[in-house]
Amino acid sequence: MGSDCGSNCSRSSSPDLVVDDHAGSFFSNKMFQSYCQENREDSEAGQDRTVDGQSQAGTDLSKIDTQDLRLKVNSRERKRMHDLNTAMDSLREVMPYAHGPSVRKLSKISTLMLARNYILMLSGSLDEMKKLVGDVYGGSAAAQSRTAAHPAITPAAPTAHHPLHHLAHSLHSLAASAPSALQHHSSHATALHSPPSAGFLGFHAPVQSLMKDPLHLAGCYRHFPGMPCPCSLCQPLPTSTLHSLSLSK
DNA sequence: TAGGCCATCTGGTCCT
DNA sequence: AGGACCAGATGGCCTA
Numbered sequence: 001m002g003s004d005c006g007s008n009c010s011r012s013s014s015p016d017l018v019v020d021d022h023a024g025s026f027f028s029n030k031m032f033q034s035y036c037q038e039n040r041e042d043s044e045a046g047q048d049r050t051v052d053g054q055s056q057a058g059t060d061l062s063k064i065d066t067q068d069l070r071l072k073v074n075s076r077e078r079k080r081m082h083d084l085n086t087a088m089d090s091l092r093e094v095m096p097y098a099h100g101p102s103v104r105k106l107s108k109i110s111t112l113m114l115a116r117n118y119i120l121m122l123s124g125s126l127d128e129m130k131k132l133v134g135d136v137y138g139g140s141a142a143a144q145s146r147t148a149a150h151p152a153i154t155p156a157a158p159t160a161h162h163p164l165h166h167l168a169h170s171l172h173s174l175a176a177s178a179p180s181a182l183q184h185h186s187s188h189a190t191a192l193h194s195p196p197s198a199g200f201l202g203f204h205a206p207v208q209s210l211m212k213d214p215l216h217l218a219g220c221y222r223h224f225p226g227m228p229c230p231c232s233l234c235q236p237l238p239t240s241t242l243h244s245l246s247l248s249k
Numbered sequence: 250t251a252g253g254c255c256a257t258c259t260g261g262t263c264c265t
Numbered sequence: 266a267g268g269a270c271c272a273g274a275t276g277g278c279c280t281a
Contacts, residue, residue, distance in 0.1 A: 074258060076268070081256070107254060 091115055 092111050093099070096118060106114060 070259080073260095073268090077259085077270090078257070080269075085256090109254090 088108055088111055092106055095106065095111065095114050097106060097114060099105075
């Protein structure tokens with residue numbers, strides 16, 4: 001049954017091969033075999049048939065109707081699964097994982113678990129960001145009120161003690177704090193050819209650890225002082241950057 | 250060769 | 266009634 005896919009789809013979950021619903025799969029599955037078998041039996045029986053042709057035609061008709069219905073149902077189900085796989089592919093595209101012809105694509109279960117962890121990580125980052133921004137604005141508001149109350153006190157100069165520096169520093173600390181699962185993953189010889197294990201995806205990991213850096217995405221970059229940083233926390237294009245970088249690692 | 254992953258078929262169930 | 270959704274079964278392909 002998978003034979004109609006195997007030689008063409010290169011194990012894609014969304015095969016490029018568009019199977020002709022009424023020809024491709026039909027002629028390569030057991031339905032076709034049973035169909036042939038039934039036809040053979042029918043023709044053999046037909047040689048003995050001399051009367052009662054009308055009722056036989058009726059049963060043939062219902063059989064054909066049933067087969068038609070079955071083919072239609074199969075076709076719909078196939079289309080449904082293809083749509084599901086298309087959605088899965090579109091999800092893979094936005095996942096922070098290496099893409100490319102030389103990289104085996106994530107399995108469905110891996111994609112779903114990775115997506116879950118990615119969402120958790122982003123939620124955690126967002127919360128952290130909100131907190132930091134709250135600190136920044138809360139602090140500046142307090143400083144402004146202090147300045148208004150005491151005009152002699154000048155606001156802090158934009159130096160390394162500037163709130164934004166603190167923000168950036170915090171982000172980098174956050175990023176570098178967790179060990180890199182991608183690094184850990186790439187330490188395996190098959191890193192680029194095998195999808196992450198359930199362990200890597202945090203399947204068994206407690207939620208709290210997931211919230212810190214479930215994918216250890218940020219930790220896959222080394223943050224050198226003074227060097228331009230390509231990490232997802234420092235760049236506006238996290239996914240593509242991550243894709244290319246995890247490919248090159 | 251075993252195990253993982255996948256596509257497909259199929260029958261059942263639920264919904265419109 | 267027809268369609269969507271689901272889960273089990275089956276068989277093929279690929280990798281360790």
